[in-house]
Amino acid sequence: MKKVGIIMGSDSDLPVVEKAIKTLESLEIPFEVHVYSAHRTPEQAKDFAVSARENGFGAIIAAAGKAAHLAGALAANTTLPVIGIPIKSSTLDGLDALLSTVQMPSGIPVATVAIDGAENAALLAAQIIAVSDSALAEKLDNRRSSASANVLAKNAAISEQYNK
Numbered sequence: 001m002k003k004v005g006i007i008m009g010s011d012s013d014l015p016v017v018e019k020a021i022k023t024l025e026s027l028e029i030p031f032e033v034h035v036y037s038a039h040r041t042p043e044q045a046k047d048f049a050v051s052a053r054e055n056g057f058g059a060i061i062a063a064a065g066k067a068a069h070l071a072g073a074l075a076a077n078t079t080l081p082v083i084g085i086p087i088k089s090s091t092l093d094g095l096d097a098l099l100s101t102v103q104m105p106s107g108i109p110v111a112t113v114a115i116d117g118a119e120n121a122a123l124l125a126a127q128i129i130a131v132s133d134s135a136l137a138e139k140l141d142n143r144r145s146s147a148s149a150n151v152l153a154k155n156a157a158i159s160e161q162y163n164k
């Protein structure tokens with residue numbers, strides 16, 4: 001199975017990124033986690049992206065806050081799909097990172113999830129890998145069925161309480 005690369009701009013992003021790690025683990029998808037910054041270690045970030053395809057990756061998740069150029073900088077150096085997680089790590093509550101990540105110029109796409117949306121980033125990476133992996137696609141279907149069942153159980157409990 002292709003690996004997912006998880007790159008974060010700083011280890012201070014880890015509390016959010018851990019949700020993506022746990023989600024990939026729960027789906028038994030292989031991954032690597034690295035701290036590479038678009039600004040502080042631009043060469044290492046570029047090297048990772050340039051060699052990611054030949055190193056067995058199928059998708060890259062990039063988490064960064066503030067002037068968050070990491071996802072775009074990685075996407076500039078690979079045609080693998082790059083998923084950006086804008087991190088809420090500044091006085092601007094993540095809006096700065098959201099706009100920096102989502103507003104890519106034509107030709108270099110970044111699929112941007114919500115501010116701190118690490119679980120969805122992992123699920124989107126999983127769905128990308130699952131395009132050519134039917135066993136993983138089945139796991140994703142099962143996960144959705146289980147989430148639906150949870151909501152229906154909550155509806156039943158609320159209905160029991162209020163809808164006499």
Ligand code: RP5
Pocket residue numbers: 008009010011012013037063064065066087089
């Ligand atoms: C960004 O700046 C990082 O992704 C992090 O969200 C933010 C703050 O980094 P630290 O100063 O905590 O290392 O590049």
